[in-house]
Amino acid sequence: MKRLPPNIVWPAAIILLLLSNITVAVGTLVVANARGGVQVIPNYYAEAVAWDSLATMRQDSDALGWEAEISADHRSNRVEAVITDADGLAIDGLEVTVLVSRPQRAEPIGSIRLDPTEKTGSYSGSIDLGGHGLFDFALTATDGTSRFVSSRRIDLN
Numbered sequence: 001m002k003r004l005p006p007n008i009v010w011p012a013a014i015i016l017l018l019l020s021n022i023t024v025a026v027g028t029l030v031v032a033n034a035r036g037g038v039q040v041i042p043n044y045y046a047e048a049v050a051w052d053s054l055a056t057m058r059q060d061s062d063a064l065g066w067e068a069e070i071s072a073d074h075r076s077n078r079v080e081a082v083i084t085d086a087d088g089l090a091i092d093g094l095e096v097t098v099l100v101s102r103p104q105r106a107e108p109i110g111s112i113r114l115d116p117t118e119k120t121g122s123y124s125g126s127i128d129l130g131g132h133g134l135f136d137f138a139l140t141a142t143d144g145t146s147r148f149v150s151s152r153r154i155d156l157n
Helices: 006-036 044-049 051-064
Strands: 067-073 078-084 095-101 110-116 122-126 133-142 147-156
Touching: 044 051, 051 147, 067 133, 067 147, 078 095, 078 110, 078 133
Parallel strands: none
Antiparallel strands: 067 078, 078 122, 095 110, 095 133, 110 122, 133 147
16 A cells, blocks of 8 residues: 655645634534524613613502413414403503514514403404514503503413
């Protein structure tokens, strides 16, 4: 068996190492940009500046004692909420909006207004959820004088 001369082996080894390094770098780049890649959170600075007022709003909302039960179905793209007061009684006459987002995405899917249904304290609307998985629902309900905020993370299978 004939051996390769060192003047061929060493340059070939260096070229092989360089090519493997390029392959790893390109592979890392492809994996890092898969599923949206790096994303910038919208209005990050404005939310940071308003942190104290948002915390006060959440505390005022918690003081109301209201509860929201949020449900969604990715097949029918329906989002429903049932809102009750501190005594567990359903609340009618609210203006309800829901901001829908995915935890792995910086940009929200969208915001929808939930309309009252025939059931007392129940509100419903539709938005294209785009499939199954984890979803965040940020609900805001107002009755003219009080503002209630609630958020839920739901796994839609």
